[in-house]
Amino acid sequence: MSGIYFHIPFCKQACHYCDFHFVTSLRHKEKLLEMMQKEVRLRKQFFPTTQALQSVYFGGGTPSLLEAKDIAGLLKTVRKYFTLAPKAEITLEANPDDLTEDKLRQFWEIGINRLSIGIQSFDEQVLKFMNRSHSAAEARACVERARAVGFNRLSLDLIYAYPNSTIAALEKDLDIAINLGIDHLSAYTLTIEPKTAFGNALKKGRLQELEEDLAAEQFSFLVEKLEKAGFEQYEISNFAKNGAYAVHNTAYWQEKPYLGIGASAHSYDGKERFVNFDNNHKYMTALEKGEKPYSIETLSPQERLNDYILTSLRTIWGTDLVKIKNQWHYDLYQKNFNLLSSYQKQNLLTFDKTSIKLTKAGRLLADEIAWRLFW
Structure with a gap:
């Protein structure tokens, strides 16, 4: 994708x-x-x-x-x-x-x-x-x-x-x-x-x-x-x-790779984030000289996982706990079971061993919930 x-x-x-x-x-x-x-x-x-x-x-x-x-x-x-x-x-x-x-x-x-x-x-x-x-x-x-x-x-x-x-x-x-x-x-x-x-x-x-x-x-x-x-x-x-x-x-x-072209565009290859210069002149000058028109930010596994939690939790597909376990070797289900159970009792989310999904009420607090689930 x-x-x-x-x-x-x-x-x-x-x-x-x-x-x-x-x-x-x-x-x-x-x-x-x-x-x-x-x-x-x-x-x-x-x-x-x-x-x-x-x-x-x-x-x-x-x-x-x-x-x-x-x-x-x-x-x-x-x-x-x-x-x-x-x-x-x-x-x-x-x-x-x-x-x-x-x-x-x-x-x-x-x-x-x-x-x-x-x-x-x-x-x-x-x-x-x-x-x-x-x-x-x-x-x-x-x-x-x-x-x-x-x-x-x-x-x-x-x-x-x-x-x-x-x-x-x-x-x-x-x-x-x-x-x-x-x-x-x-x-x-x-x-x-x-x-x-x-x-x-x-x-x-x-x-x-x-x-x-x-x-x-x-x-x-x-x-x-x-x-x-x-x-x-x-x-x-x-x-x-x-x-x-x-x-x-x-x-x-869903944390898929994407390529951004043009001044200020961002790219992501699964491990690194590429941030193009946000100035048209600087961007064009770099390319004219054959230089890279971007800076590179290497993301730690923790940062990549937290980004995934923040964005995936906003969707109807929710946060894939199997993906997290396989890709990051982190058991979010076990680490946050008590917190997840508390949120479920408040009708803010539903969860099992495979995924976490916000309810309508939970979507109003999406960023706060994601932050509390960060690695």
């Missing part, structure tokens, strides 16, 4: 909540794409040669700002140096205002078969508050255009639990998303990061985060509403209909 991630660092403007690596100028686009193709070539031995990739993911930033020919060039390079599975998931993150009918058709024709559209909200005032570049009308229209072109794998991103938000506002957003007939939805509570416009406003007292109990109420409402609409919560923030799980992200949560 290995995959490749491309970080496309271009955006029209800075969303007030975003702390990802991006730039608002396309001035060095051609040079950066050339260097990304060079990085693919230099890292062609990252995966075993017999392994077919199950996914390619274009994230960012805003990949939909690029032309289809730009994405096609990256895909051509991938196919040259790696083997793609016949039905590999090829996802493009997109903003609604970029998705004209012509551009959607071009993306479809070059092989993009799944769109992850950054809606965030269908409320005009909320979009302005977040400094999004699209309108509520564009958000609805782009989904309908995508379906008309042929995209039947559509995921929408929504943000909830932002300052002064209400369950009524969340319900309105969910009703619109559900009625658009999508098969996947990612819903995230607003996290205010320090080096963002929201972080600066919070520091200066101009913004207040939503109280934790109100955020928890919205989370519970979200889960119940989507379940009634036929969505399965297969990961704490991700919901799918008819098993339309995100192949690429699922591999992350």
Whole structure:
């Protein structure tokens, strides 16, 4: 289930909540794409040669700002140096205002078969508050255009639990998303990061985060509403209909290797984490000189296991205790039996000798539970 991630660092403007690596100028686009193709070539031995990739993911930033020919060039390079599975998931993150009918058709024709559209909200005032570049009308229209072109794998991103938000506002957003007939939805509570416009406003007292109990109420409402609409919560923030799980992200949560291409992208080969330079100039200069554009972090067995517990516990498949015993020679079941039993009595999780799975109540405390189970 290995995959490749491309970080496309271009955006029209800075969303007030975003702390990802991006730039608002396309001035060095051609040079950066050339260097990304060079990085693919230099890292062609990252995966075993017999392994077919199950996914390619274009994230960012805003990949939909690029032309289809730009994405096609990256895909051509991938196919040259790696083997793609016949039905590999090829996802493009997109903003609604970029998705004209012509551009959607071009993306479809070059092989993009799944769109992850950054809606965030269908409320005009909320979009302005977040400094999004699209309108509520564009958000609805782009989904309908995508379906008309042929995209039947559509995921929408929504943000909830932002300052002064209400369950009524969340319900309105969910009703619109559900009625658009999508098969996947990612819903995230607003996290205010320090080096963002929201972080600066919070520091200066101009913004207040939503109280934790109100955020928890919205989370519970979200889960119940989507379940009634036929969505399965297969990961704490991700919901799918008819098993339309995100192949690429699922591999992350199940500790599969992945290769990240582009400035600020991360890779993981099962033992080491590779962190690309988060500066476009530094990234391109290193590749021009034939140098590695990344630093390497060798993870201890303990760190790898703890990462696996943290991510796997968030999913419906839970934490595989047999895998842990075989791969890390650590008996988590025996070491934490009393703690697990206590959590089970509180209806926070279920467990046996093969796996640990959180209940709905436990998902509200996922990080704390994972932390207490760390090696």
